[in-house]
Amino acid sequence: MELQWTFNEDAVNYDKYRPGYPQALFENVISYSQIKEGSKLIEIGIGTGQATLPFIQLDCKVTGIELGENLSTFVAEKYKAYSNFNVINMDFMNCPIEENSCDLIYCATAFHWLPKKEAYSKIMNSLKRGGSIALFWNHPFPNRVDDPSNIASQKIYNKFRHSGEKQKEFSKEDCIIIVQELTRYGFENVEYQLYKRVRKLNTDEYIHLLNTYSDHRALNPTLKEMFESEMRQAINEAGGTINIYDTIDLYLAQKT
Secondary structure, eight states: GGGGGGGGOOOOHHHSSSSSOOOOHHHHHHHTOOOOOEEEEEEEOTTOOTTTHHHHHOOEEEEEESHHHHHHHHHHHHHOOOOTTEESSSHHHSSSSOTEEHHHHHHHHGGGGGOOHHHHHHHHHHHEEEEEEEEEEEEEEEOOOOOOOHHHHHHHHHHHHHHHSSOOOOOOHHHHHHHHHHTTOEEEEEEEEEEEEEEEHHHHHHHHHTTTHHHHHOHHHHHHHHHHHHHHHHHTTTTTTEEEEEEEEEEEEEEE
């Protein structure tokens, strides 16, 4: 099974345990793009709609495009009360979009699944002149060396899923790659912003969260069971909660 399909397996768990995004991020997107009531928006890889409601509530016309059938069904039901929202169950790269028709195209923690050159080109063709692209991700970091709950969890990662790579927290230096991509593919007035937060999860919440990640769901079932069992024990022994240090990165650019 390709990793991106694992998100489609449990929409309810994904919706409950994947975090949303800071209000300040949405305010920045709205301010930069100058969208308003009636603006036409497309969300790529909408999932269960963690990044959708602020734009719907602005009375924009929001179309979510989602590859997973279960996720599409879930988010259609979730926002069924809004007449200005619809979802299309299709791969974004195959979805027909009228040229020069969109005021904003955005993607939350999903753009890395797409072929970059083709995806950037399609977005550029689909945006109106003066339209905006917004890309953002959440980078959770549970590996602070000064946090006992992180130390406990890292021991289990090192035992079962040791990659040999040194874990580092997402920073400004990591943003340059996307900034350069946007410029290279013809977008202008590129901006980026970082947001920080800390989430405190109890043991069960953390295990549920792990099960929203494609690489975790794809583990061998026996290894996965052993990993989760020892992770539960480690977090419980460390006090029953784990701190997750999130860095959310936002990129904004325009078609001029």
